[in-house]
Amino acid sequence: MSGMTQSTRPRHHSADPSEDVLLGVDTHKDVHVAAVITATGAMLDTRSFPTTREGYRQLLAWARAFGSLRRAGVECTGSYGAALTRYLQSENIAVTEANQPDKATRRRRGKTDAIDAASAAQAVLSGRATATAKTTDGPVETIRMFKMAKSSAVKSRSQAINQLKAVLVSADTALRESMTGLSNPKLIRRSLRDHPGSCGTSHAAAACQADPASHRRDQRPHHPDHSGDPGLCTEAAGPLRRRPGYRGCAADSGRRQSGAHGQCRRRLNPDPVWAVEL
Template identity: 55%
Template sequence: MHLGQGTAPVIHSATADQGEVVLGVDTHKDCHVAVALNTLGVVVGCQPFPVTAAGYQDLLQWAYALGRVTRAGVEGTGSYGAGLTRALQSAGVNVVEVNRPNRAMRRRRGKSDAVDAEAAARAVLSGEATAVPKNGDGPVEALRVLKIVKDSAVKARVQAVNQLKAVLVNATASIREPLEGLSLPRLLARCTVLRPTSSAPAESTVVQSLGRLARRIQYLDEEVKDALAQMTALVRRTAPALLDFHGIGPDSAATLLIAAGDNPERLRGEASFAALCGTSPVEASSGKTNKRRLSRGGDRQANAALFRAVLSRLRWDADTQEYARRRTTEGMSKREIIRCLKRYLARTVYKILRASLPLASAT
């Protein structure tokens, strides 16, 4: 039976005398490899399946023929395993996001799809893997896609501007001198209407290239503006309180929403969100030393968004400035003050997200 889009899969449940099995899946672009373990950790099945709706259905039927399936560990639930994750969840299976096996384990046991799938199943069976995957079906997923488009357009625009200036530097004086000293918008406007005045191939090609690059930059400008306008509208519908918080703009708000996902209830609390953003302190005590260090893990884009918000508040917010002065007199460094402020912002942002996203998912 094929799994139609938008329909729940029809699964034949295991008989009462069959025991529980735990699935582990190593996901790839074209083929997923699944391994099933019983509760004693014995491998009871291993099978590859195509990455199609019918393949997901076949995987579920195969797994239910081996026993009762209530848990599954899946690698890459936000990429290659996204479709399988949705299929398993719609069938009532509790999906756990599993990281790749560590390098030490791979050195000992080797590397293959079956080995990785078995490691995923064992991580779930032992309780080592507990992460709940992001839903990926709400407004935050739409924001994630829009931000990919916007960021790539910004990067391409920067490259095109640099290329235009590089071409202009080597241009002849008759082309270069009239364009020197112009602001970027005026430079682009002038370049788009330039026409070759010489039959020399090098000079005419430079003029044509300047026009092409200028039109490309103008097109990317419009693309960035359109994507940012869509992002702003989505953020206002999803978590408008984020934009009301001083120091957080549409881009930073989108980044923080993406870090939390459409289902922030998967996070255990605001401390968990702070750790996700890399703002929680990490113990670094040893012997006679008793201290904490800054976290270098977590979502670095979310960490950067909090950092930008802190810098903005340090410059424009009177309460934040007073806090920084007070902590400086207590002997704290600026680096540690910023870390404390990022931790405070993570706590505040988490409360806003938890108050906003359930409402958004209900509409």
């Protein structure tokens, strides 16, 4: 993709270097569409930028050319907008997570990337968007990635053992009876040991059992619970441990809470909503 930026609509308002402006960004995989509005909500301009380091630099320089930029509303700060969010925060821009406009607003105003970008900025200006964007780095992000890998491995393991047991339902009676009542580890070892090389329905059933059993066995050493590392969890859960009345929680609950606040203490709501997780 070319590194050239592209204007998506004409300017609606003249620029004033001393004026406070707000940035809104509609994020995508390859191109971000940005809009700049004044403190009174007037549209200044919209433009698209590539999702590269140079594109982020151009986006910020373009937005700052309209005035004093201190706040930005960005959609999808945990996915497509994560890298841009980190860049803006490193440049001392307060990034607020902006949700996509609701269906009623889209019906009234239409649906384009430029309109969505302007809506993100207006949501910050009006106070509808107040959630501080997560930093998506540091120990909390490390825990999230390890937890995602573990969850995927556990799901694959469950699918393999369920497939193994499903084969037994319609397998030959002798084969089914020989494996009835076995625990999962014993069933896996038995399926691997009895895997034959000849043909036939019963042999095919045994072969089908051996395939998920081998996957189940191979998956076990590949998903250690890295997210349970004491030092990593202690560092990530620091803000939670300092909350009044905190009495500790299970490891998985602590990881979920750390992922929710994303190293931003301002995201910790004092209301008793955390009781759901504890």
